[in-house]
Structure formats: C-alpha cells, structure tokens
Amino acid sequence: MEQLFNISVITDNFTYFMIGRFPHGPLGGVGLTLYLAVASCILSFIGGLILGLLSVSRFPAVRYPALAFINLVRGMPLLMVIFWMYFLLPALFGKIPENNTVILALSLFTSAYMSRIIVAGIDGIPKGQTEAATSTGLKSWQVMYYIILPQALRNMIPSFVNQFVSLIKDTSLAFIVGVSELTHVATQINNRTMAFPTEIFAFIAIIYFILCFAFTTLSRWLEQRLSWSKAI
Amino acid sequence: MKKLVTLCMMVALATITVKAAQAGDTLADVKKKGVLTVGCKDSLPPFGYIDEKSRQIVGYDIDFVNAIAKKLGVKVELKPVTSASRMPQLQEGHIDIIAATMTKNAERAKVIDFSHAYFLTGQKFITKKGSVNSLKDLEGKRIGTAKGSTSEKNVAAAIPSATILSFDDYPQAFLALMQGKVSAVTTDEAILAGILAKAPTKGQFEIPNIQISDEPYGLGMRKGDTNFVNFVNKTILEMEKSGEAKAIFEKWFGPTTQFHLERTFKISADK
Amino acid sequence: MLNYTFDWSIITSGQYFDWLLAGLITTLKLSAISIVLAFLLGLLIAVMRMAHSKPVRWFALAYLEFFRNTPLLVQIFFWYFGSYKILPVFINDWLNKTGFEFAAAAIALTIYTSAFIAEDIRSGVLSIPKEQMEAARSAGFSYLRSMQYIILPQAVRITIPPLVNQFLNLAKNSSLAMTIGVMEMTYQARQVESYSFKGFEAFTAATVVYLVLSIVITALVNLYNEKVLNVHKAA
Structure with missing residues (x-):
C-alpha cells in the first residue's frame, strides 16, 4: 500500500494468470476461460437452433413447451442456472466434472438467447421466399433447410459473435463453483498476496476487455460487410 | 400462467428423478481408477494453497491425503473447494474425500462421515x-x-x-x-x-x-462408506504411531515456520 | 445410503422464510437504486456520445466499450476490493461504516447497466428524424436545449421497453452481489442450503421469485407496447 501501484504481482504470476497449473496440472486462467467460452458457444448454437426451430413450429404442442422453456431460462439469473445444474446434473446423470457442469449451464442459458436470435433471423427473410419455395413443391422442412436457414444464419453471424462476447464475460461466473478460470485464478492470487486487489482486478478487467473488444470489433466489421453484400 | 405450470412440472420432474449419489464402495472405486480425487482449499496457507513457484497446491491437508493415497497406491487429484461447496461436491461424487479444514460436528455428521480428527x-x-x-x-x-x-x-x-x-x-x-x-x-x-x-x-x-x-478437523467421506472410512482412520492412526503425522505438523506449523504452534493433540480413535 | 426427502415447510415459514424475504427486499432495493442511477448516467453518456466535441465523444465511447466488454463480476470485485486505492479516504471511511458491499454492488451495477442504457437511448435518438433537430436549432434552441425539450422526451418514450428489459437484466445481474456478501435473494438461498442442506427447496423458491418478477415486468412491457406505442403509431 506504500506505493500507488505495484505490478510485480502481475508479472510474478503471469504464467498462472494465463494457463493456471498447466501442463503439470489442469488448464486454468485465460486458457480455461477461452475453452469454456468456445465449448459453450458451439453447444449453445446447436441448442439455440433446435429451440428456435421448435419455437416457430406449426404445432402448438411443440411450440408452447419450447417457448415456455426459453422463457423459463431467460427469466433466471445465470448464477441460478449454474446452481441448478450443479444440483440437478449429478442427481440425473451421476458424476460430471465441474468444467462440464459449467459448460452445460452456460450452453443452456445461452441457447435460450440464441434461439431468439435465430427466430429473429428467420423472421427477417421475406415471406415471399417461403411462398415461392412452397409453390415449387418443396416440403416445409425443405424450405427451411435449403432456402430460409442458409440466408438467415448468414445474417445472424454478427449476433452470434456478440453472444460469444457475452459468453466470455459469463464464464467469470464459473468462479463461484470453483472452476479455475481467469476470475478464480485472480481471486486465488488476491487471497494469497492480499495487498494488491486494485492491480489484480484491473489487470484481469483489461484482459477480458481485450478478448471481448476484439470480438465486438469483428462482429461490427462482419455486420458492415454483410450489409454491403446484401445491398448488392 | 403457462410458464408457471411448466415450472411446476419441472420441479415435479426434479422431485421424481432426484436421487442423492449413493455411497458405493469408494475404496474399491478409487483403487480401480487409480486416482483419489480430493476436495481441498487452494488459498489457505498452510492447509492448502498454491505454491507460487511450482504453481501446485501444497499444505498440511494435502500431505495427509498424499499419505493416504500412497498407502492405497494411487495418484492424487486435487480439486479446489470452498467451505460452501465441499459437501455438495462430495455427495454428488465430484470428489472422494474432503481435506479442507472441515470441522467435525453433529449436524454435518448426519449427512457425511468423518475420519478421526487430524487437527485440533x-x-x-x-x-x-x-x-x-x-x-x-x-x-x-x-x-x-x-x-x-x-x-x-x-x-x-x-x-x-x-x-x-x-x-x-x-x-x-x-x-x-x-x-x-x-x-x-x-x-x-x-x-x-x-x-x-x-x-x-x-x-x-x-x-x-x-x-x-x-474445532476438531476431520476428513469428510460419503455417508455409509464404511470401508473407506475405516481405511482412512487406520491410516491416520498409523501415521500418528510412526511419527509421520507429527512430522507433517512440524513441517507446516512447527518452529521452523512462521507459526510456532505447539502440537497439543494426538490423533486418536474417537469414543 | 442417502435419501433426499423434500421438506417444503422450511421455506414457507420460520427463520428460513424470513431470510428469503429479506433477500428479496435487498434484491429489489439494490435493483431499484441501481436502475435509477444507471438511467441518469446512461442518459448523460448518450448525450456525450452524440456531442460535437471530439474528446467528449471519445470519452463516452471509451466508457461504453470498456464497461460493456468487461464481466460484471470482475467490476464488482474491483469496486469492492480494489477501489480503496483510488477513492478519497473520507469517502472510503464513510462507505465502510455504512456497508461497503451494498454500495460497491450498486456502483458496479449502475456503471455496467448505464453503458447498455446509453446505447439504447442513442438508438432511440437516432430513430427521431434528423429534421426535428434541424427545426429546433433553426427555431433558436441550443444543441443541449433541443435535446432536452425536443429529442430526448420522444427518444425516452421509444426507449422505455428496452429500458425495462435492462431493468430485468439488472435485477438478475444483482445476484452477483452475493459474491461480496450482499445478502440478496441468491445469497439467502445459498445460505438456507448451507444451513439446512435443503438446496432444492431453497433454489426453487429463489427461482420462482425471479420468474414471477420477469413475467410481471415482461407483461407490463407488452401492454405498454400495445397500448402506448401502437396507439401513437396509428395516430
């Protein structure tokens, strides 16, 4: 506390911040944060696609449960979803490592939001296309699969990247259940050194910012490119 | 309204399907998979904390489980837990044993089994x-x-x-x-x-x-996991006899450390 | 062998019910205070973001980008544990006496949410035809006055539904305050779990509360959309 800022706590523990106990122990730090975010992003894309398609189904018996589920998840804080998964998954499926519990919780939570993006994307394709495709004799799933989805998904790419940014931020909650991602690693170091909370939390804020801002910028760039090619 | 109904259904589903992890025979399981998974503290010197140089978890608690694993002939996998998460983690089978500065008390003993006290x-x-x-x-x-x-x-x-x-x-x-x-x-x-x-x-x-x-500390194990509890108790009593338990205490709390604590207890079978 | 027996009575009465109720009140208080402050701050940032002066615009942009692209949890930790080095001593002392954890959570939630609100307000403003600003300026209003009297009142009306959604997000995000010891809903649910080992009951109670909150608020937004916005569009 004598000097204003002391960055030696960062430089001394830099490797630990980046990869945790790897390679002689499990991966942690930034490495684990990215792993959690990427794995959850892939799973929640699949989950979101399924939920999204179910929620625009012509059959009420399919549509309403899907909508109810989406709203249930969207109504809960992510922290609650994590706690629930933490309780439910082992009871339902037996032993599951925490990393996977967190990935499943993040995926479930993000799927609900992804599904809304997908529905919006589908709505964004002019109705005329569906009608035209149907009148050529295609079945409704074929219309969706060959005509609507390929265009809709392309338009949604920027929104997906934004969801990925949210996921990177959300992985910080994994700290609560003891998964050694960046925030957990930072609290470990903070707990051990005790004198440098300002430096440590400012440092990881900057790391998160760099990661997220890079993807936000990518998303904006994609948005411009896509709107440009649409204009042609 | 529909959402509420669905919620109720989900809760009902949870009610039906919930079954707490059964205490199988951890001793046999651990031997079979060759790994003892331990829930420990990771920022609480000198019980369990990350060593800055090696980036691994070390401490008093860790040395005890290392000794137990050695006797079993298996490797140790350390999982950081907090005071709030350690019991659910054990019950749900994420970890096989808790070595995380856990006090033995009657309330907890209803839900899990404890070894003899290994620290007081x-x-x-x-x-x-x-x-x-x-x-x-x-x-x-x-x-x-x-x-x-x-x-x-x-x-x-x-x-x-x-x-x-x-x-x-x-x-x-x-x-x-x-x-x-x-x-x-x-x-x-x-x-x-x-x-x-x-x-x-x-x-x-x-x-x-x-x-x-x-506050007597015990190692926590799943309720009814008798073989494992007996094995752990036998091991730590032997460690007391051979002087290993005392050596671990001296290593982390003795005169050569910053703590200078006196060992005022001996590991013994509880009444 | 363990068998989980459900005991719903523990959360419907007695000590645990009191805890959960206290948690709900804290959650509502924290969310209400933060949303008001976040709205005011967001309004300020939105105006700065559209200002003529370049440094002001850049400051607002940097603020937006930084706080939107950093996890809320890290911001909460920063304000709680890290801010003592940058806050004046007397503010620190005062906060310590009055309960820093609540203040730190409110500050973090306010700043984080204000960044999102600012963008919502900005898109609201951009949806107001440019000509209105030009007309106001040519009628002799200054830039700020035109904003104040002509543009913002309309923009805010359009922005109300997204703002309410931000409030919902904020109420859900306030659960993160438990990590620094604010005894809100999720904290209390966790507390009930660790005292009674009845996790299912405690988490169900908390979940139902959050859901009721979102259902009620979402319903109000839908009503507003139909009654207020459509009526005006039709007119």
Missing part, C-alpha cells in the same frame, strides 16, 4: 491491534467470515448483535479487515495464524485470546 484448533478472532479485549468489544460490530463454515454459525450464536458478513473464503474476509470494512475476522486459530503470517501489514493485527469454540 479453536475459533478465535483477528482484529486491529488493541481494538478488542473481550467479546463485549465486538457487540454490534461487522465481523467477516466464510460462507457455509462452522465459524459463521458459531459467531452468530456467540455475538447475536454483530453483523456477520460471509465471504467466499477467509483471505477475502481478511482483506476486508485490512481495508476497514469489518472490525474482525473470525475462524479457527490455525487458519487465522496462517493468514496473519502471510499478511503484508501483519504488525497492525493481532489474535486476542478469546476462544468461542473447539
């Missing part, structure tokens, strides 16, 4: 020097501790007028004390001594001689 300490306070001489001085004050710990319950009973702030772990509570956010941090003396020894401004703090409870 008592709950005290850490405060700014000279600010607290008796429990009275803490009345109506803000006191920090950790979520889900016995310390939290003990202090609420001992000083009902105090505001208890529960953090994820003790060092965070101590940080709050250093910054003046709480007037005292309470937990077991050995943990407090560990925190104080590592504190950058240790001269400003002290541990007044006020004890509000005895």
